[in-house]
Amino acid sequence: MSMIELQGLKELIESISRERNLPRSAVQAAIREALLKGYERYRRAQNMERRQFDEDYFDNFDVQLDIEDQGFRVVATKTIVEQVVNSDHEISLEQVKDMGGEGAELGQEVILDVTPDKKEEFGRMAAMQTKQVLAQKLRDQQRQMVQEEFQDLESSVLQARVLRFERQSVILAVSSGFGQPEVEAELPKREQLPNDNYRANATFKVYLKKVSQGQQRGPQLLVSRADAGLVVYLFANEVPEIEDEVVRIVAVAREANPPSRYVGPRTKIAVDTLDRDVDPVGACIGARGSRIQVVVNELRGEKIDVIRWSPDPATYIANALSPARVDEVRLMDPETRQTHVLVAEDQLSLAIGKEGQNVRLAARLTGWKIDIKDKAKYDREGEDTKFAAARAKAAEEAARLEALEDEYDEEYEEDEEYDEKMALGRDFEDLDEDLEELDELDSDREEDVRR
Structure with a gap:
């Protein structure tokens, strides 16, 4: 079988795999696909009389890499037929037998080496196309791996390290676990904390909000320091009672980026427990505020109010307005x-x-x-009168709308009855026409009999 040499193929695969944190199999698949695109381009250039190939014309072609001998060859899967119509997809039974395939039968498929004879010309064109396609294919492979790796980690917290700045966004390095390679994540301006100092190599805990799909440029991981989920994670990590489900977090309201620069970030968190012997607020605050202080330090001094949840709305509202x-x-x-x-x-x-x-x-x-x-x-009485009047007006409006709906329903039912009657009338008219035709036929038969 013929082969086109690719000097340094083995070293190329190793270096790309190392630099892009991709397995060698993924790099080889990307190179094969890029070379196949080069072959398609070569064939289109060589077959000018065939102005347009179908979209799936080259689906039966493939590229085989020879890592040890550092080269590749093009192969095609062809169907054995009696008479060849398209030599790219078919081969005659006689040709197969001439090549030593004595047991071959019509309808079977064979894989044949179709590497172009003009290796120098094809190799040069394939190399040009490979450079253009390979980078895109490698990016696609990398994006797919990142997506598969981090898809299940959405809405969780990761450790991040500052890499660089792009416009108002901070580009961070995050990892899915111990020993796993780092990938880039974007922390947009709206997801940053005003008190954070994003200097190079500084480390932060970030909340993974979204793993983007598709072919968009830039990092596909969107992380946040302003999401309420980060506060929930920090408390759950610091308070054993939450992790043991003795204390539960019922609700969180966070304003990490207040509308005014004169107001600092603040969070209110409502907690509850079914254990009468446990104080949920005290468990979250800790002895002398030790537990909540860890959370506050991670959020760079953000104010946090821990309040007790209550099934009674009045009590819950009063607690929420603490202090x-x-x-x-x-x-x-x-x-x-x-x-x-x-x-x-x-x-x-x-x-x-x-x-x-x-x-x-x-x-x-x-x-x-x-x-x-x-x-x-x-003014207690005045407010009661005002709300009573508002409720009465709302009830009146609801009654008016209900009456309109009833009227509409009645009209709709009448329309349905009218449609049924009209349809029935059309049926009777059709029946009358059919009977008239039968009468005419009977008259014609009687006339024929008389004759």
Whole structure:
């Protein structure tokens, strides 16, 4: 069998495998595919009379690499036929027997060496095409491996190291586990923490938000330092009661990048337990704040409020507004989840928080729309009347909409009855026409009999 030499093939495979963290089999597959593309290009150039090849024309061709002898050959799978129509896909039984295939039969497939005779010309063209295709194929192989490696690690936390900066994004090196090669991940500006110092080779814990698919350029791992999942992981890693499922995290509200630079990042986390002997808040804070301090340090000084979850909405809302002291929680409209929280005048600013951050996070944590009110100036009767009127108006609007739906349903039913009647009328008309045709046929027969 003929072969085209590729000097340094073995060293090329080894170096690409080492530099791109790809197995040698993947590199060999990419080189074979690139060489096959080179063969296609060569054939198209040689067969100018065949203006256009079908998309799957070269599917029966392949490239075999000879690593030891450092070369490759092109082979084709052909079907044995009695009369050859397309020599690229077929071979006659007589030709196969001439090549020593005495036991061959029609319909069988044989693999034949079809390496071009003009090796120098083909080798030069194949090398040019290989350079263009190989880089893309290797990138595709690498992206597929990264996707398979990290797909199951989405929504988990990884250790990362700063590599470089691209525009406003930080490019990090992350690994899927001990001994695994590092790959690049992107930390966009919106996912960064304002207090982080992203200097070269600095290490951080990051939350893997998404593993991108497709052929987009750049890192395909999107990581975050601002996601609430990072806070959940840090507490679960630091508090044994959470890992043992004695204490559970019910909800987290995080504002890692506040709308104003005068307000720092802050998180509220609601915890609960079914064990009466365990204080879930105390378990998360630890002795003298030792456990929560580890989390705060990892998040570069971010403020964290750990509050007790409660099945009673009023109690839960009061806890969520910590550290403010709440006097009363009035659930004004449970359906639309609106509530008034009454506090003393000296607690107003604390309950609302700097630029509204405290009440905003509490509302996000509980799922209720919270309106902070000064207890001394609160008009209880006036607010009750206002909400009662709003509920009455909403009920009236709901009744109006229901009446419209009923009216529409009645019209629709009438339309259906009309359609049925019309269809039935058309059926009777068709039947009358058929009977008239039968009468005419009978008359014609009687006339024939008389004659």
